[in-house]
Amino acid sequence: MAGGARQETKLHCWMKAKIVITPKKAVVDPQGKTVQNALAQMGYAGIGAVHVGKYLEVELAGTDLEAARRQIDDACHRLLSNPVIEDYRFDLEPT
């Protein structure tokens, strides 16, 4: 960081977004397949398809759930997921 230490900003966050990102069905998911095979080899019965994705928690200031929802949806679309290869869903809750 140019100019020394990053300034710590302490926000009072009253909301939390819990975001789940998963690979799209059409995209090969070798991680999921490998985990699936491992579970089957361990002897777990009836293991179907496994999909490996990502989980993010984002804390948010303010109390306007609707505005926060729009913001998180935008962020998921632009940065947190890649719409070419991933789907996302999220829950937003007051903390």
Added chain:
Amino acid sequence: MNFAVVQFPGSNCDQDVVHVLRNVLGHSARLLWHKEQSLGDAEAVVVPGGFSFGDYLRTGAIARFSPVMQAVRSFAAQGGPVLGICNGFQILCEAGLLPGALVRNRSLQFRCEPVFLKTATADSPFTNRIPAGKLLRLPIAHGEGCYFADDETLARLRANNQILWHYVNAEGEPTPGSNPNGSLENIAGICNDARNVAALMPHPERASEPILGCADGRLLFESMICKCP
């Protein structure tokens, strides 16, 4: 010819590209830190390989928002030639300058080995000096090089001759065994619709001098130089 080689935190092939352009090919090349907002007098841009921003979140996902990428976007929109290599390919896809995406290798292995490439068309500023039928031997080094695009995008790439390179075997055939990462249709590199933005996963800058065992990579850079007005 003036090249700008973009440098992100975590880029690690930037110096190699500059070395080839300056010392092997005798052209002007300068490093451009990712915070820069202008490309200056650059006539061509290379987005090099590496692990920009530690590959956090997704490969190339953070780098695409660096200030320099806005300048690269404008440069590309005006027809300027932009070449992405490895992580540069991932960044250009994330930025929407190229269609599709690069995902985890189907084998889950980081693959670091030489591959054969077949050039599908000489009709681009990146392939015009590559003799027809010549196979290029270039090294790869990546964990996320599996090219993916939906059916509609793939059809468009084929129809517009935007697939520039395929992974092939020593006989020039695009077999499953010669595909190191599971890329759809053995795709190793593509260009955009306007043909001035291209990228590939293999590293031409690591194979541009005989002392390194192979100089096939020179042909890509020489193509770009030859096209320069």
